[in-house]
Amino acid sequence: MRLAFLGTPDFAVTALAAIVAAGHEVVCAYSQPPAPRGRGHALKPSPVHAFAEAHGIAVRTPASMRDPGEIAAFAALDLDAAVVVAFGQILPGAVLEAPRLGSYNVHGSLLPRWRGAAPIQRAIMAGDALTGVQVMRMTQGLDEGPVLSSATVRIGPLDTASTLHDRLAAAGAELIVRTLPEIEAGTAVAVPQAAEGVTYAKKISAKFARLDWTKPGAVLDRKIRGMSPFPGAWFELPTDKGPVRVKALLSRFEDEAGEPGVTLDDHLLVGTGEGAVRLLRLQREGKGPQDADVFLRGNPVPAATRLG
Structure with missing residues (x-):
């Protein structure tokens, strides 16, 4: 034709x-x-x-x-x-x-x-x-x-x-x-x-990409995966030099309970308004994407860390 x-x-x-x-x-x-x-x-x-x-x-x-x-x-x-x-x-x-x-x-x-x-x-x-x-x-x-x-x-x-x-x-x-x-x-x-x-299907806007940990974990998990890789759902990670922005690029919902925005273990399981989200792939501002185990070697996130 x-x-x-x-x-x-x-x-x-x-x-x-x-x-x-x-x-x-x-x-x-x-x-x-x-x-x-x-x-x-x-x-x-x-x-x-x-x-x-x-x-x-x-x-x-x-x-x-x-x-x-x-x-x-x-x-x-x-x-x-x-x-x-x-x-x-x-x-x-x-x-x-x-x-x-x-x-x-x-x-x-x-x-x-x-x-x-x-x-x-x-x-x-x-x-x-x-x-x-x-x-x-x-x-x-x-x-x-x-x-x-x-x-x-x-x-x-x-x-x-x-x-x-x-x-x-x-x-x-x-x-x-x-x-x-x-x-x-x-x-x-x-x-x-x-x-x-x-x-x-409205166009995805970056202004709605920040994660609100008080939302149900299943909703946050879908938001993370639906916005990956662009614009990338994000949160703030506390550091000695102040909070830094981190994109969450892959996650998994888990049926655990904990305070919203607070890590429940040393491996990036985060409490939400209902259930929890395991962060599997991340990208720190100014850096490349990394699987969670690699990310944690350079950015330890112990249990009870409060994410922004």
Whole structure:
């Protein structure tokens, strides 16, 4: 098929790579404009932009797909279909309807649950046992289009947004490659989403990342894993030089009782409002991520330490 691909992060690269490997003609990749990254804040292309350039695919990085010139350029590509994966812009109807067979989104949840920006993180934070990926025909409503194909993925007790992201990206890549021939042949069946069970996955904000140890341990455990690695749920660790910020990147809920925010042993079991949380992977401010045993060698945290 003659395709355009619209995507930005690593999650989208997995799908683009699979589409290219399957032999489809990707005539143009669209991505968000290069953004400042790293200590030097130099402008760097997105993962999709970099992958496309490395594979000889033309790249466009419009500030807005609503620009009349961009709409005309997109229509001039004479596409069979467009594939959209975590692009980062709302697409106007003129763009969605330009390809001969329509525009299709690979979405990281089981719709209508978790429409919106952060379905992977929100599924973990809500305690969902199952999630998945779906290929949806795009309409102008936010993730409201009919679903053509689905794959279910289980969420494990030690899954983080990072580990679940990788499994969903792989599942989504396999799903879109399997679904494109059905779209081309006209055999794909578009099933309208249910009217019940709609939830919205709001973007994850760093301003809500601080851990409140008075909350139930199960809630805190899911928050830690859902915000890992970014923005990273955090707490303050007391030191001789004052409190330092530490991100909790992996945890496990344990059915123990203790004062909220106070360590119950020498191995980072922390009391909460209900139950306790075992911290398994951490990152001290200015340092790299470390497993708990390595972290404790340089930052001992004895029992009865009060965390902020």
